[in-house]
Each structure stands twice: as structure tokens, then as C-alpha cells.
Amino acid sequence: MSNLKSIAESVVEGDDKKVEELTKRAIADGVGIAKILDDGLIAGMETIGELFGRKEAFVPELLLSARAMQASMKLLEPLLVGSGIKPIGKVALGTVKGDIHNIGKDLVGIMLKGAGFEIIDLGVDVPPEKFIDTVRAGGIDIVGMSALLTTSMSMMKTTIEALDTAGLRKQVKIIIGGAVVTQDYAESIGADGYGANAAEAANRAKKLLGLKGDQK
């Protein structure tokens, strides 16, 4: 257990080398992958997410923590494939059209992956049609949209309306986030969820699918 706690702490500190080292040790000790993920990586990302929510940590710290988590995920992913653990849901993730900022989207993607989701990363500057085509192709449970700019935020509303017009809105849950986005805005444009930070986004995503969320 103490090893898992150290993994979590090192994720919070953003120390990728230490997280990698501790993960190797945990695997060698026969600790279960789900345990390393839940009690190590995700626990650490949730703590940094909470600090972020309280404005005691900022995007650079989140980036470092995410990098540390990724260093561990690289070791865990091959084992996950062989373990028979199935993804808990499929998320199509993109930064909306007119906005090319990838950091927030990537952080959310990493957290969702860690939480057991399969991610279809649509990239940045994603037009509504691309979201529509992806949902239409099937298998998507959640659409996640990100915007950093106030100037591109309205594209989230446009995309939701476009999904509605295409008759696909009811097929998926929609979660949005980004520096300028608020809970009120999410409600006003008819999104199903809002994540103030990457850790919260992963919890909300689980909750939207009726899985455990908003708890450690």
C-alpha cells in the first residue's frame, strides 16, 4: 500500500522518473493493475485536480502530473490489453472549431484513459461535422468538447445543435470544459456535464454513464 501512496504522491509532485520507477516495482511485486491505477495514478491526479480547483496548483503542475501519469501508463497499457479488462466507455474528445488549444483536452484524455475509458481523440479545431461523423459511426458513449477561448466557446453550442439536428443528440452524453467554460454555461447550452478540471471531468464522465464517480 505504501508503494501505491508513494506513486500517488509522486504524481502530485509531477516526478515522472520516480513514478515510472515505483510502477515498475509495483508490477514486479505483483500489485494488480487496477490497484496501481486507482490507488496510485488516479488518486494522485485527483489530488492535483483538487489543488487546481482551489487555485493552489495551475496548468503547469497539471501538465507535470499528467506526464508522470503517462510514464506509468506506458508500462501499464500493454498489461491492460492482456488482462481482459474492457474499457468502461468510449469518449470522442476534441477542441472545438476555431480553437487550437490542446493542453486541456489532452489532460482530460489522459485522465479518462486512466479511469478506464477508450479515447477517440479528434484533435483541435474540430468542426461540428467531424463530431457528427464520429458519433454516427457508432460506439461513442460520450462526446467531450474543450475550448480555451471566449471567442470559440459558442462553437460548443453550435456543435450540440448540429448533433441535435442530425438526430444524434440523444445517443450520447455531452461533457464540456475549458478555461472559460462554467457550469452555468454548460447548462445553458444543454450539455449533460461540466468538468472544472481533468480529474473532475473523468469523474463526471463515469457518473454520466451511471458508474461510480465523484468519489475516490
Added chain:
Amino acid sequence: MNAYASKDRIVAALKGQYADRVPATVMFGVYASKLAGFTLPQFFTDAKKHARAHALACETFQPDTITIAGDVFLEAEAFGAKVEFPEDSSPHLKTSVLENKADLGKLNIPDPKKINRLCWYLEACERSKSEIKDVPMSGACAGPWTLAGNLRGLERLILDTVDDPDFVHQLMRFTTAWIKVWVATVRDTGIGIGMGEASASCSVISPKVYRTFIKPYHEEIFNYFKERKLYISLHICGYIDPIMEDVLSTGVSMISIDSPSSLDKLVELSQGKAVIMGNVATALFAEGTKREMEAAVKQCIDTAAKGSKYILCSGCEIPLTSCKNNINYFMEAANKYGYYK
């Protein structure tokens, strides 16, 4: 008719004096192109059209000052970054020129007048100056951190602050040296200039990153130009409350903030030292009601106008989807609530 001209209002605000009312403006950005019926690629490559669009925005809405916005990747493109001009959104950066840190050694400060798109911008400023009468105007350039992020890739640059701080300082020294050249060149067209640091808000960086890697260079730039009697403004997008005191202590003479930041806090901290611009939420220009716009304008004026040194403004560039009515509501509200008592 108003007895006071726009210039009187702006000069009074800069000096901490009072004209008839609070000066008011909107950062029109790409909306100016839509208003004039130009495509965005035309707006961003044809100097004549760029100037005409801004002139039309002035004629239509009568702001007290106007920013002749280029695009945020203009300078990165001058250093070799590939920029794309989509029909329906602002230009995009396609490549970073410093994916490899060692390439910084190969970059040189160019002569701005030998770079096509910089010439386009200079011509747009010159044309605006001759076409727009009686409205003080300002150009815009990317700040040293924003340009550094556009050259290196912002995520990589943020990680560099931990992995290779010396490289970040080296890059910041380079972008700072460039800004000294570029600001002076834009200033030669006869208009003022503002520096935009879209990537320096706490929506992107931390106070520690600001203090260690950005603030020293902001100080250097402001001091350099102050010695030359040139005052440049600073706009930072997003949320900057945790770094407001630091930003004010750089010696900045005018600061423009976005709606996520607290106007109240800035007024309190500035104590009349810097002229403040801001910070009506840009979303209101696209989707707000008349009542919401009036309330937002009134709140800004009530918060910041009392001691002069304030220009009512949108928090950032307004969206392409903004509507004429909402900009009219903004200017009407400025006229309704902005008269000094």
C-alpha cells in the same frame, strides 16, 4: 452632438482627468471583417481591406479608440512557422519552428520590412491611420511569452520551465530582443501599440512561471520603451488575479483584462498607477440580451470609472458570431451610464 471628441476622452483617461464620459471601445478583431463583408483570408492578407474593415467598425459604432489587430501568429510566421488561413476562423499555426531546441541558435532577428506579412500589417496600420480620423488607434503585437509559445509549442515550453529553465530564458531573451525591434517599427506608422500575452494568464501558466520566466522580460520591455517615451499597453486573456500585483509592478502603464479576471481587484491594487481597460464578457456580444449587456457595462463603470484612468472595453476580441445589435447595446450603455457625475 458631443462637445468632447474621442481623443479628449482617451487623453483625459490616460491623465487621470475627466472628459464628459468614460471612453468606450470594443476589440473588434475578426468581427470587423464580417461587418465589412470580407472573407477572413482577405482580411488577414489584404492591407487595404484590413484597414477598411476597421474604418467601417469606427464609422458604425463610434468607439473612442480602436485596436488594429493583426493575428497572433504574425510574428511566429516571420520566424518560419507555417500559418494557415481558414475561411471561417482566425489563422492557425500549422508548425512550430523550435520543436528542436537547438534550432534557436539558427534564428535571427529579421528586418521587419523584408518580411511579407509584417509588411502587410505595417501597411494596414498606415492605411488605418490615414483612413480613420479623430480616433486614437493602437496596433498589436504578441508578447515575449506568447511568441515563445508560438515558436516552441506552448505545452513544450511549459514543460521546459521545469526541464530546461536556461533554454526558456534564452528563448525569452530572443523574443524580447525581437519585440524591441518590432514595436518600434509598428510605432513608426504613427499609431500606438499594445502587447498581447494570450498565453500568460493563470488559465495557462502558474504565478511561479510568470514571476520566474515572464515578469523580468515584461519589465525589460516596459522600461526600454519608457526611456524612449513610448508607452505600450498589455493585454492578458483569461484569469490573472493571482499575478495582478506582479503585472502591475512591472511598470506597465496600461493594462487590459478579460472577463474571468476581477476588475474590482485590479482597481484596488492599481490605485491609479496604471490605466485599466476591460472587461465586459465577450460572449455577451454574440449571445447576450440588451439587459445583460447593460448590466455588465454598468457594473464595469460602477467598479472602475470613479477615479478616471479607465477605458470601458470588451474583455478580449469579440467573437466572429457577434451581432451588430449587441455592439450597439454596449455603446448605448456606455452613453447611458458612462457620463461622469
